[in-house]
Amino acid sequence: MDWSLVAQKVVLAFMSATFSVGAFFSWVVLPILARTLEPEAVSRVVERVLPIYFFLCLMLDALSLLAVFKANVGFILILILILTITLNAVQLYVVIPEIREKKRVDYEGFVKLKNLSSVMNLAVVFLNLTGVLYLIFKPF
Incomplete structure (x- = not known):
């Protein structure tokens, strides 16, 4: 059995799930x-x-990253996954707590952070879509 192919399908499934949920x-x-x-x-x-949504996306992308090393799919997918994991972790552990704090005391800061979170979320969704398309149409 070709474990590389199995790992590619696992990565594709997890990244598709992250994209779909997002x-x-x-x-x-x-x-x-x-x-x-x-x-x-x-x-x-x-x-x-x-917080549940960002944690779910974080875990799905982390599982994808674990499988990608066995999948032998190239460096670009590793970079995409590291970036999506970082963005989700920053949102979960930095931006969301800061948004909660700013909401009470600084409405303008709250709106800026909310907009930043939206842009980061959009980036995660499109990066996962890019990874899915890369796996489907991979050049190797």
């Missing part, structure tokens, strides 16, 4: 919440869900 949360769940709930209710839901 896209679903960003472009389906959040817009529905924003349209159907009051802003304060949306804020409470998002405060509870975001």
Whole structure:
């Protein structure tokens, strides 16, 4: 059995899952919440869900990184995964706690951090999509 091929499929599955969860949360769940709930209710839901979401994405990408070393798929995928893991960890352990703090005392700082978090999340989603497409259409 070719373990490299199995590892490639594992990486593809985990990166696809991370992309799917991110896209679903960003472009389906959040817009529905924003349209159907009051802003304060949306804020409470998002405060509870975001840490779980970032942790899930962090773990899926970490598992992908572990499998990628056996997959023999090239250095670019390792860089993508290290970047997505870093972005998710920064959001989970730095940005989210800072957002909670700023929300109480500095609304402008809160909005800036919220926007930064959105950009970082978008980067993670598109980096995972890039990794998935790279694995599907890999040049080797």
